[in-house]
Amino acid sequence: MNEPETTEPEMTGSDSAAPVPVDAAAYREAMSRVASAVHLITTDGPGGRAGFTASAVCSVSDGPPTLLVCINRSSSAYAALVRNGRLCVSTLGEGHETVAALFGGRTPMDERFAAATWRRLRGGVPALSDALVSFDCRIVERHAVGTHDVLYCAVETLAATGQADALLYSERRFRTLARAPRGGSAPAEAARAARTVGARPAEGPARTLRSA
Ligand SMILES: Cc1cc2nc3c(=O)[nH]c(=O)nc-3n(C[C@H](O)[C@H](O)[C@H](O)COP(=O)(O)O)c2cc1C
Numbered sequence: 006m007n008e009p010e011t012t013e014p015e016m017t018g019s020d021s022a023a024p025v026p027v028d029a030a031a032y033r034e035a036m037s038r039v040a041s042a043v044h045l046i047t048t049d050g051p052g053g054r055a056g057f058t059a060s061a062v063c064s065v066s067d068g069p070p071t072l073l074v075c076i077n078r079s080s081s082a083y084a085a086l087v088r089n090g091r092l093c094v095s096t097l098g099e100g101h102e103t104v105a106a107l108f109g110g111r112t113p114m115d116e117r118f119a120a121a122t123w124r125r126l127r128g129g130v131p132a133l134s135d136a137l138v139s140f141d142c143r144i145v146e147r148h149a150v151g152t153h154d155v156l157y158c159a160v161e162t163l164a165a166t167g168q169a170d171a172l173l174y175s176e177r178r179f180r181t182l183a184r185a186p187r188g189g190s191a192p193a194e195a196a197r198a199a200r201t202v203g204a205r206p207a208e209g210p211a212r213t214l215r216s217a
Contacts, residue, residue: 052088
C-alpha cells in the first residue's frame with residue numbers, strides 16, 4: 006500500500022507501538038502548535054526586582070486558589086523569584102507584544118520594567134497596570150523537573166483591569182483572540198455556539214483567531 010504523501014515536518018516520537026524517546030527539537034516543534042496565553046511573571050523583594058515572559062502557566066485548583074508557573078533554572082529571573090518567594094502573574098492582551106518580547110530574554114531588567122507601567126498589589130510585587138488580569142501570589146512549593154522548576158503559587162490577590170483582546174502565542178508568533186460578544190451569560194453563549202457548530206457546551210463558543 007502506498008504511504009500518503011505529507012508536506013508537514015516530521016515529528017518523531019511516533020505513534021507506533023514501540024516506545025521511542027521523543028527528541029527535544031521534535032517536542033518543541035509539537036508544542037509550537039499548542040496556542041497558549043502569554044503572561045509576565047514579576048517579582049520584587051530582598052532578591053531584587055526581576056521578570057520574564059511565560060506561557061507555561063496553569064491553574065491547579067480553586068480550593069485554595071493555586072496556579073503553577075514553570076521557569077527555566079537558567080533564567081536571569083530565577084534567583085530573585087526563589088529568594089523573594091513571591092510573584093505576580095500579569096496576563097497580556099493585544100498591544101503587549103513589545104513588552105512580551107522584552108521580558109522574553111536578553112534585555113537588562115531595568116529596560117524591561119521601563120517599557121511598561123506598573124502598580125503594586127498587596128504582596129508588594131509589581132503588576133502590569135493594564136494586564137487583562139493579575140494574580141498576586143506566594144510561592145508555596147517548588148519541584149525541579151528537567152531543566153525547569155515548577156512553582157506552585159497560592160493566589161492571594163486578584164486584579165482585573167484590561168479590556169483588550171487576549172494575547173496568544175502560537176506557531177512562534179503572537180496572535181490575538183477577540184473577546185466574546187457582550188450580553189448573555191457565558192454558559193448560554195457556549196450552549197448556543199455548541200448548537201451551531203456541534204461542539205460540546207463545555208468547549209465554549211467559537212472565537213476568531215487573528216495574527217497580531
Ligand atoms: C512567548 C514566550 C513564552 C515563554 N514562556 C516561558 C516559560 O513558560 N517559562 C520559561 O522559563 N521561559 C519562558 N520563555 C522564555 C523566557 O521569557 C526567557 O527565556 C527568560 O526571560 C530568560 O531570559 P533571560 O535569562 O535573558 O532573562 C518564554 C518566552 C516567550 C517569548
